[in-house]
Amino acid sequence: MSTSTSGLRLHGFPGGLKMRHHKQVSCRQPPAVAEIPKRLYIPIGQHQGEVGTLRVEPGERVLRGQALTASEDDFVVPAHASTSGKVAGVVEWPASWPPGSSRRCIELISDGCDESIEPQPLPDWQSRDSEAIINHLRAGGLAGLGGAMFPTAAKLRGDWGGLDTLILNGAECEPWISCDEMLMRIRPEAIINGARILARAVSAGRVLIAIEDPMDEVGAALESARRQMDSANIVRIVRIPAIYPEGGERQLIQTLTGLEVPHDGLPQDLGLVCHNVATAAAAFDAVARGWPLTERLVTVTGPGILEPRNFSARIGTRIAELVSQAGGYTDQATRLVLGGPMSGIALPSDDIPITKGSNCILALEADQVSRPHPTLPCINCTECVRVCPAGLLPQLLFKAVAADHEDEAAELNLFDCIECGCCAQVCPSHIPLVDWYRHGKDRLRLKRLDQRRAALAKRRFEARQSRLEKAEAERQARRERRRQKLAAPDQAKSEIQAAIERARGKKD
Amino acid sequence: MKFELAGAPHLPPAQSVAGMMRQVLYALVPAIAAHWWYFGWGIVFQIVLAVGFALLFEAIMLRLRQQPVKMFLGDFSAVVTGVLFALCMPPLAPWWIAAIGMLFAIVIAKHLYGGLGFNLFNPAMVGFAAVIIAFPIDLSNWLAPRPLSPGLPGLAETARAILAGQLPPGLSWDAISQATPLDALRTGVQDNLTVTEIRRDPVFGNFGGLGWEWIASWYAIGGLWLIYKRVISWHVPVATLVTVIVLSTPLWLLGPDTNPSPPQHIFSGALVLAAFFIATDPVSGCSTLRGKLIFGAGVAVLTLAIRRFGGYPDGVAFAILLMNMAAPLIDRYTRPRTYGHRR
Ligand code: SF4
Ligand code: SF4
Numbered sequence: 001m002s003t004s005t006s007g008l009r010l011h012g013f014p015g016g017l018k019m020r021h022h023k024q025v026s027c028r029q030p031p032a033v034a035e036i037p038k039r040l041y042i043p044i045g046q047h048q049g050e051v052g053t054l055r056v057e058p059g060e061r062v063l064r065g066q067a068l069t070a071s072e073d074d075f076v077v078p079a080h081a082s083t084s085g086k087v088a089g090v091v092e093w094p095a096s097w098p099p100g101s102s103r104r105c106i107e108l109i110s111d112g113c114d115e116s117i118e119p120q121p122l123p124d125w126q127s128r129d130s131e132a133i134i135n136h137l138r139a140g141g142l143a144g145l146g147g148a149m150f151p152t153a154a155k156l157r158g159d160w161g162g163l164d165t166l167i168l169n170g171a172e173c174e175p176w177i178s179c180d181e182m183l184m185r186i187r188p189e190a191i192i193n194g195a196r197i198l199a200r201a202v203s204a205g206r207v208l209i210a211i212e213d214p215m216d217e218v219g220a221a222l223e224s225a226r227r228q229m230d231s232a233n234i235v236r237i238v239r240i241p242a243i244y245p246e247g248g249e250r251q252l253i254q255t256l257t258g259l260e261v262p263h264d265g266l267p268q269d270l271g272l273v274c275h276n277v278a279t280a281a282a283a284f285d286a287v288a289r290g291w292p293l294t295e296r297l298v299t300v301t302g303p304g305i306l307e308p309r310n311f312s313a314r315i316g317t318r319i320a321e322l323v324s325q326a327g328g329y330t331d332q333a334t335r336l337v338l339g340g341p342m343s344g345i346a347l348p349s350d351d352i353p354i355t356k357g358s359n360c361i362l363a364l365e366a367d368q369v370s371r372p373h374p375t376l377p378c379i380n381c382t383e384c385v386r387v388c389p390a391g392l393l394p395q396l397l398f399k400a401v402a403a404d405h406e407d408e409a410a411e412l413n414l415f416d417c418i419e420c421g422c423c424a425q426v427c428p429s430h431i432p433l434v435d436w437y438r439h440g441k442d443r444l445r446l447k448r449l450d451q452r453r454a455a456l457a458k459r460r461f462e463a464r465q466s467r468l469e470k471a472e473a474e475r476q477a478r479r480e481r482r483r484q485k486l487a488a489p490d491q492a493k494s495e496i497q498a499a500i501e502r503a504r505g506k507k508d
Numbered sequence: 509m510k511f512e513l514a515g516a517p518h519l520p521p522a523q524s525v526a527g528m529m530r531q532v533l534y535a536l537v538p539a540i541a542a543h544w545w546y547f548g549w550g551i552v553f554q555i556v557l558a559v560g561f562a563l564l565f566e567a568i569m570l571r572l573r574q575q576p577v578k579m580f581l582g583d584f585s586a587v588v589t590g591v592l593f594a595l596c597m598p599p600l601a602p603w604w605i606a607a608i609g610m611l612f613a614i615v616i617a618k619h620l621y622g623g624l625g626f627n628l629f630n631p632a633m634v635g636f637a638a639v640i641i642a643f644p645i646d647l648s649n650w651l652a653p654r655p656l657s658p659g660l661p662g663l664a665e666t667a668r669a670i671l672a673g674q675l676p677p678g679l680s681w682d683a684i685s686q687a688t689p690l691d692a693l694r695t696g697v698q699d700n701l702t703v704t705e706i707r708r709d710p711v712f713g714n715f716g717g718l719g720w721e722w723i724a725s726w727y728a729i730g731g732l733w734l735i736y737k738r739v740i741s742w743h744v745p746v747a748t749l750v751t752v753i754v755l756s757t758p759l760w761l762l763g764p765d766t767n768p769s770p771p772q773h774i775f776s777g778a779l780v781l782a783a784f785f786i787a788t789d790p791v792s793g794c795s796t797l798r799g800k801l802i803f804g805a806g807v808a809v810l811t812l813a814i815r816r817f818g819g820y821p822d823g824v825a826f827a828i829l830l831m832n833m834a835a836p837l838i839d840r841y842t843r844p845r846t847y848g849h850r851r
Contacts, residue, residue: 099513175519250847263848320509329509336511341518350509362518369518374576376525376583377625381790382741383523385797390847396795396839413846421517428525429625435515 008208008238011258013251015389016243017422019342021214023178026301031182031310034298034325036083036114040316041093041105041353044069044079052076056106058089064116065292067139068106074134074154077143077356081108082294082314084115094351096338105353108316119290125197130156133201133287140286141293141356146180146247146276147339149357152283155275156201160268166204167256167267168195170211170218170277171240173247174340177360179297180277182310184211184218187281188225194280195235197287202273207235208256209277212242244342245420249274251389263416278359298354300326304333304363313354319361320350332365342421343434376429384423384433390416394423398433401440406447409440417441525624529584531739532785535730536591539781542726543595546653546719548660550599553670555591557603561610562590569619585624589613592632592786596778596825598650600661600669605646609635629832630792633825640820652686653719656710660684689717689776690821693768702765707772716775724780731784740788743797747804748783749774755812777822779811786824792832798842799835806831 044052052069056062062081071078081087088107095103122128122136138153146169168191172180184191195207211218222237240246240255250261252274259270267274278296285291294315301308306327313322319336323329337344338352339360384394392413400409417437424433543551566586570577593609613635621627640647654660661669661684665676675681687695689712696706706712713721734740752773759767774780787793787807794803807827814823845851 254847260848263846265848334512335514335518336509337516337518341516343516344518345516346511346513346518348511348513350511364518368520369514374579376579377623379525379585379625379790380793380795381528382795382797382800383738385795385844386741391844391849392846393795393843412843413849416846416848419516424515425517425519426522428521428523428528430521430524432515434517438515 008236008256010238010240011255012241013243013246013254013389014391015387015422016245016251017387017425018242019173019175019244021242022176022301023172023181026176026178026299026308026310027182029309030186031179031297031312032325034311034313034317034322036110036112036314037317037321038110039088039318040082040085040108040110040314041091041318042068042079042082042108042316043093043095043353043355044090044104044106052078054090054106056087058087060087061085061111062087062108064114064294065119066117067141067292071138074138074157075151077149077151077153078139078141078292079106080141080292080294080315082316083108083110084113085110093353094349096345096347096352096355099346100348105316116291121290122287125200125287128200130201130203133197136287137201137283139292140282142279142282142286143293143356144276145278145282145296145356145359147357147359149355152275152279155273156198158268160202160271160273162271163202163204163268163273164206164271165257165273166195166199166202166207167252167272167274168198168207168209168277168280169247169249169252169274170209170215170222171242171247171252173212173242173244174342174344174360175244176301176362177299177340178301179299179310179359181215181218182299183278183281183297184215185221188218188221189229190281190284191222191277192225192229192235193288194282194284196230196232197283198275198280199234204273205234209235209237210240210252210256211237212246213239214242215239244422245389245418248389248418248420250418263413293356296354296356296358298322298358299360299362301360302333302337302362303365303368304330304335306330315354315356317354318350319347319352319354322354322361323350323363329363330365332367333363334366335364335369337362337364342425343419375431378427378429378431381428383426383428387422387426389420389422390418392417394433397440398431398436401436401443404443406440406444410444414440414444525583525585528739529588531734531737532588533584533591535734535739536595536727536785538730539723539726540591540595542719542723546723547599547651548654549663549666550601550651550661550670551594553603553666554594554597554599554601554606557606557670558594558597558610559587559590561607562586562593562614565610565614566619569615569623573619573623575623580624583624586614586618589618589631589635592781593635595781596632596636598647600649600651600666601646602673603671605639605643608642609639611635612638625791627791630786630789630828632789633786633828633832636825637829640825648687648691649681649685650688650691651684653711655718656686657684686711688821689713689720689772690815693772693776694815694821697766703768704765712772715769715771720777721775724775727780727784731780734784734788740784741797741800743800744788744793744804744807745783747801748779748787748808751805751808752779752812755809773812773815777815778824779822782807782811782824782828787828787831792835794835794842795839796842796844798844799838802838802842803831803835806834 055070056068063084066081068079086109088109091107092102093105095101134153134157142152143149199207226235261267282293298311298313300322336347338347378395388394397412419434421434570580613631617629617631617634618627668674715721735742753770756770756773760769794800810827811823
C-alpha cells in the first residue's frame with residue numbers, strides 16, 4: 001500500500017503484470033489531424049445497445065454533427081455525420097467483432113466543405129439538473145470511449161441512491177496505446193470541465209482522476225487545469241502504479257477504494273461510477289461547446305507502422321486511411337490489432353472503420369507475435385494463478401472448458417474472468433487460454449439460453465396442456481349434464497313424447 | 509490489405525516449458541559439481557545413465573502413443589526427471605538400477621497416466637520409490653566423502669564398478685563405503701547412543717553431514733535463483749523448510765540427546781533438493797497457492813515422521829508421493845476467493 005500525491009491511500013489488486021509500455025513511440029509529436037476521407041462508413045449501432053432508426057434518406061445532404069439515427073432510449077446511441085456530404089445509403093460493411101462479421105453502416109460521401117450544424121450547447125449547465133445534462137449527452141451521441149462503447153446516458157441515469165464518487169479512468173495500462181495520455185496532455189481543461197459535468201449529472205461530490213505513475217507531464221497538465229477550473233475543489237488527480245490491468249474498471253475501483261464490485265452487481269452499488277477521460281472530454285464538447293461526438297483520438301502505432309503517431313480522426317474513417325497517413329505498413333507487418341496487445345482484437349482487414357471505441361490501431365510483425373508450434377499440455381505451473389487479477393484458477397478453468405464441463409467452469413466462476421490475457425501471456429505451454437474462456441462463455445450462454453428456452457417451451461406446453469385439459473373437462477361436464485338429463489326418466493319420457501307428437505303433427 | 513487472425517494476447521510468450529526445464533537444469537549444476545567433488549565421478553555416470561534411459565523410454569512411449577516425438581523430447585521434462593533421479597542414487601549404483609527406475613518413472617508414472625501434464629505422481633520419485641523398495645542394499649552403498657575416503661575411485665574404476673559391478677582390485681565395499689549421516693543417525697539411535705555421541709562421527713561435518721551440507725547449500729542457492737527467475741514459486745520450499753524448523757526445534761530443545769537438530773534435519777538427506785526441486789514439480793503438485801503451502805508443510809511433516817518412525821532412513825520420496833495423492837483434495841478446499849465474491 002502506498003500513498004499517492006493526492007493523499008489518497010491506494011490499495012492495489014492481486015496479480016497483474018508489469019509490462020514494457022512502448023508509449024513514447026507514438027507520443028513524440030502532437031496528434032495530427034487526419035484527412036477527411038472521401039467516403040466514411042459510420043456504423044449504426046456501434047455501441048452495445050440497440051440499433052437506432054434512420055433519420056436521413058439516401059441522397060440527402062447532411063452537415064457535420066447532424067444526427068443520422070434516432071435515439072429511442074438511453075441504450076440507443078445516435079450516430080452523427082462526421083463531416084458534411086451526401087448520404088449514399090446503408091451498406092453492410094466489415095466490422096471488428098466477431099471476426100469476419102459485417103455491420104450496417106451509413107456510407108457518407110464527403111463534399112469536402114466540412115460544414116457543421118449550429119453548435120447546440122446546454123446553456124448554463126452549471127445550474128442544470130442531471131436530467132437535462134444526461135439528455136444532452138445522449139443527444140450528443142456519447143458512448144464509452146475507452147473501448148467498451150457502453151452508452152454514457154445509460155450509465156449515468158438511474159436511481160442509484162447516492163453516488164458519491166466519479167472515477168475518471170486515465171490509466172491506460174495496455175502497452176502501445178497513448179491516445180488518452182495524449183488527450184490529457186493537450187486538453188486537460190476539457191477533461192477537468194468534463195469531469196465537473198459528469199459529476200453534476202450524477203450529483204457526485206468527489207471526482208478521482210486516475211493516471212499511471214510515469215505520466216509526469218500529464219499529471220502536471222491536469223493539476224494546473226484543475227487549479228484553474230475546479231473552484232469547488234472536488235477533483236483529485238491520483239497516480240497509480242503501472243501494473244496491467246490497472247485500467248480495468250474493477251481493478252481500478254479496487255486500487256482506489258479497496259472495494260470490490262460484487263460479482264452480480266455494478267460499481268453503482270458501491271456509490272461509484274467510472275468513465276474514461278476521453279468520455280469526459282467528449283462530455284465537455286457536447287455540453288459546453290455543443291458538438292456531438294464525431295471524432296476521437298486514435299493511436300496508430302506498433303513495429304509494423306512506419307511513422308507511429310496519434311491522429312484526431314473522424315468516426316467512420318477506414319483504418320487503411322489512417323495507416324497510410326502514418327507512413328504505411330512495414331514489409332513484415334502481419335497482424336493488425338484493434339486495441340492493445342493484451343486484449344485487443346486481431347482484424348482481418350484494414351477496411352474496418354474507426355468507431356467511438358477505437359482507441360488504438362496496432363500493427364505487429366511476425367516475430368513479435370510468434371507463438372511457436374502446437375501448444376503443450378498444461379503443466380500446472382500456476383503462473384497463471386499468480387497473475388490472475390480476478391482471483392480465478394485459470395488452469396482449472398481451461399481444463400473444464402476444454403473437457404466440455406461447462407457446469408464445472410461456471411462453478412469456477414468463468415463469468416468473472418475479465419479476459420485481460422495475463423494468464424495466456426505467462427503460460428509456458430502457450431495455451432490460448434482467453435480463446436478457451438470466450439468459447440466456454442459462449443457455450444454456457446447458449447446452454448443457459450437453451451435452458452431458458454426449454455423452460456419457456458415447457459411452460460407453454462404445460463399451459464396448453466392445462467387449457468386442453470380444462471376444455472376436455474368442460475366437454476365431459478357438458479356430456480355428463482346431457483346424460484343426466486336423459487337419465488332423468490320423466491323428463492326423458494316427456495321429451496320422447498313431445499318428439500313423437502311433433503312428428504305426428506307434421507304428418508297431420 | 510489482409511491480415512492473419514489470432515486470439516489475444518498479441519505478444520511473444522514470456523516463457524516456454526523447455527526454457528523453464530532448462531533453467532531447472534542450470535540451477536542444479538553447482539550442486540552437481542559439489543557432488544562430484546565430494547563423491548567422485550559416480551554422479552556423472554548416474555546422470556548420463558538416467559537421462560539416457562529417460563529419453564529412450566520417453567521416445568518409445570511417445571511413438572507408441574502416436575505423439576509428436578521431437579516436440580515432446582524437446583521439452584526437457586524427461587531430462588529433468590532423469591537428473592533428479594540420478595541425484596538420489598548412490599554414486600556407484602549399478603547401471604540397471606537407473607534403467608528400472610526410469611522404466612517406472614517414465615513409462616508407468618508418466619505415460620501410462622497420459623504423459624506430460626497428466627501424471628498424478630512425481631515420476632522421479634516413483635522411480636526412486638520403486639528401486640529403494642526392490643533393491644534396498646544396492647541403494648545404501650554410499651561412498652565416504654572425499655576428506656574421509658582412502659581414495660575415491662577414478663573415472664575408469666567408477667565406470668567398471670557401475671557398468672560391470674567390479675570394484676577396483678584390493679578395494680572392498682567396506683573400505684570405501686560409509687553410512688550416510690541419516691543412516692548413521694538411525695543405527696546410532698537404535699543402538700541407544702545419544703545424538704551428541706553419534707555426531708562425534710566425522711561424517712556429520714559441521715551442521716548436516718560432511719559434503720552433504722555443502723551439496724544441500726548449493727541446492728538451496730540454485731533453488732533461490734529459480735524463485736528469483738519465477739520458474740518455481742516460493743510457496744512450497746518456504747512451507748517445507750519452515751515446517752521442518754518449527755517441528756524439529758522444540759523436540760530438539762526438549763531432548764537434544766534423542767532428536768537431531770533442525771540444521772541436521774535440513775542439511776542431510778534429500779530435504780533441500782526435495783523442497784526446491786522435487787516437491788515443486790508443478791504437474792503433481794497443488795493448483796492453488798494456499799494449497800502449495802499445505803503441500804509443502806505436508807511433505808515436511810511426513811518426512812520427519814518417516815525419518816523418526818518409518819522403515820527408511822530418509823522419507824522424502826514417500827512423503828512427496830503421499831502428498832501427490834492428497835493434492836487434488838487440497839485443491840478443492842483451498843480455492844482462492846474470486847473478485848467480487850464473498851467467502
Ligand atoms: S500457465 Fe499454462 S501451463 Fe501453467 S498452469 Fe496455467 S495453463 Fe497450465
Ligand atoms: S484472462 Fe481471465 S483467467 Fe486469465 S488472468 Fe485475466 S481474468 Fe484471470
